[in-house]
Amino acid sequence: MSLKIGMIGTGWFADMHAKLLTQQEAVEVVAVTGSTQEKAQQFAAKLPNAKGYGEVEQMLDAHQLDAVYICTPPFAHGSFEEQCIKRGIPFLVEKPLSSEADLPHKLLQGIQEKQLITSVGYHFRYMDGAERAKQFLAERKLALALGYWMGGAPGGTWWRRQERSGGQFVEQTTHIVDLLRYLAGEVTEVYAAFHEGILSEQDPNANVADAGTVTLKLSNGTVATISNTCILPAGDHAGLHIYTNAGKLEISHGGVKDFTAGQIVEYLNKSNPYEKQMAAFLHAVRTGDTSRIRSSYEDAYQTHRVTMAANQSAASGHAIKL
Ligand SMILES: NC(=O)c1ccc[n+]([C@@H]2O[C@H](COP(=O)([O-])OP(=O)(O)OC[C@H]3O[C@@H](n4cnc5c(N)ncnc54)[C@H](O)[C@@H]3O)[C@@H](O)[C@H]2O)c1
Incomplete structure (x- = not known):
C-alpha cells in the first residue's frame, strides 16, 4: 500500500x-x-x-x-x-x-x-562526509572546532526579520551547531557577540544581526567557535573544521578533507543527503x-537550545550555561 x-x-x-x-x-x-x-x-x-x-x-x-x-x-x-x-x-x-x-x-x-x-x-547529518568524519573521530582526541556560515542575506520578507526567522545563527548556522553536536558532543556553555547595523542600513525591512561569533564549551572539554555573517555580496563558505591529535578534518557541503601527518585526503559527497x-x-x-x-525532534531540541542561548547571550552580554 x-x-x-x-x-x-x-x-x-x-x-x-x-x-x-x-x-x-x-x-x-x-x-x-x-x-x-x-x-x-x-x-x-x-x-x-x-x-x-x-x-x-x-x-x-x-x-x-x-x-x-x-x-x-x-x-x-x-x-x-x-x-x-x-x-x-x-x-x-x-x-x-x-x-x-x-x-x-x-x-x-x-x-x-x-x-x-x-x-x-x-540534512548535514546524512552527508557522506559527516558519516566519514564520525568514523575518523571515533579514533581521535578532539580539542577544538571552528565553524563558519559566511554569505549574503536571502531575500524574502521573513528571513531578514529577527522575530520571524530568529536571525542567521538560528535560521542558517543552526546546521553547523547541529553538526558540531553530532560529531563533537553536547554543548554546555555559550557566549555570543553580534554585529548589527550594516544590513539594516541597506534594507529598512531588515533587523537581523550582520555577523556574530559564538564561543561554545562542550561537555567532553572540546572548545569551539562558530562565526557567521550575512552581509557578503556573494556566498562564501560554510563548514566545520575539527582539530584533533591526528590532524584536522574540514567538513563542508562538498565533503570532508582529512589533514593528517602532512597529507591531505579529500572525500567528496556522492549521495544526496x-x-x-x-x-x-x-x-x-x-x-x-x-x-x-x-535527527529526531528530541535531538534537534538540543540544537535549538544552543542557538537560542546564543541570541540570549548576545543580547545580555553574559555567557549562558545550558
Ligand atoms: N534543510 C535545508 O537545507 C533547508 C533549505 C531551505 C529551507 N529550509 C527550511 O525550510 C523552511 C521553509 O523555507 P523555504 O525556503 O521553503 O521558505 P519559503 O518562504 O520559500 O516558503 C515558506 C512557505 O511557508 C508558507 N507559510 C508561511 N506561513 C504559513 C502558515 N501559517 N500556514 C501555512 N503555510 C505557511 C508560505 O506561504 C510559503 O509557502 C525554513 O524553516 C527553512 O529554514 C531548510
Whole structure:
C-alpha cells in the first residue's frame, strides 16, 4: 500500500521535498496546506494526485495521512505540530524548530507522551562526509572546532526579520551547531557577540544581526567557535573544521578533507543527503524502526537550545550555561 503524505507550506523547500517524494514508489503526496487555499491548490496542481487546503484541520479531516512534512518558516510553527501530535501522525519538520525559545519544549512533551515518530531537516547529518568524519573521530582526541556560515542575506520578507526567522545563527548556522553536536558532543556553555547595523542600513525591512561569533564549551572539554555573517555580496563558505591529535578534518557541503601527518585526503559527497533523510523517515513510518533517523525532534531540541542561548547571550552580554 502507498504511503499517503501531506505537505504544509508551499515554498522552496516544500517543493524540493515534494519532488523527491513523488519520485518514490509506493509514496503519494495527496494533500497540501498553504497559507491560503489558492496557494495550496496551485502547489497541488503540480503534483499527480493532490488536493490543496487553506487550513491544516481541513486537510487532516479529509485524508487518512501516514505522515506530514512541515516546511514553514521558523515563525509559523506550533499549531501544525500540535495537530499531528493530537492525531498521532508522524511528521518531518524543517529546521529550525521555531524562532521562539519555549515553543519546542512544549511540543516535545506531547511528542514524547505519544512516542511519535519525528524527523528534523538537519540534512548535514546524512552527508557522506559527516558519516566519514564520525568514523575518523571515533579514533581521535578532539580539542577544538571552528565553524563558519559566511554569505549574503536571502531575500524574502521573513528571513531578514529577527522575530520571524530568529536571525542567521538560528535560521542558517543552526546546521553547523547541529553538526558540531553530532560529531563533537553536547554543548554546555555559550557566549555570543553580534554585529548589527550594516544590513539594516541597506534594507529598512531588515533587523537581523550582520555577523556574530559564538564561543561554545562542550561537555567532553572540546572548545569551539562558530562565526557567521550575512552581509557578503556573494556566498562564501560554510563548514566545520575539527582539530584533533591526528590532524584536522574540514567538513563542508562538498565533503570532508582529512589533514593528517602532512597529507591531505579529500572525500567528496556522492549521495544526496535529502534522499537519505527521506528514506530513513519513510522506513520509520512503514516499520516503526526509527534507528535510521539521525535527527529526531528530541535531538534537534538540543540544537535549538544552543542557538537560542546564543541570541540570549548576545543580547545580555553574559555567557549562558545550558
Ligand atoms: N534543510 C535545508 O537545507 C533547508 C533549505 C531551505 C529551507 N529550509 C527550511 O525550510 C523552511 C521553509 O523555507 P523555504 O525556503 O521553503 O521558505 P519559503 O518562504 O520559500 O516558503 C515558506 C512557505 O511557508 C508558507 N507559510 C508561511 N506561513 C504559513 C502558515 N501559517 N500556514 C501555512 N503555510 C505557511 C508560505 O506561504 C510559503 O509557502 C525554513 O524553516 C527553512 O529554514 C531548510
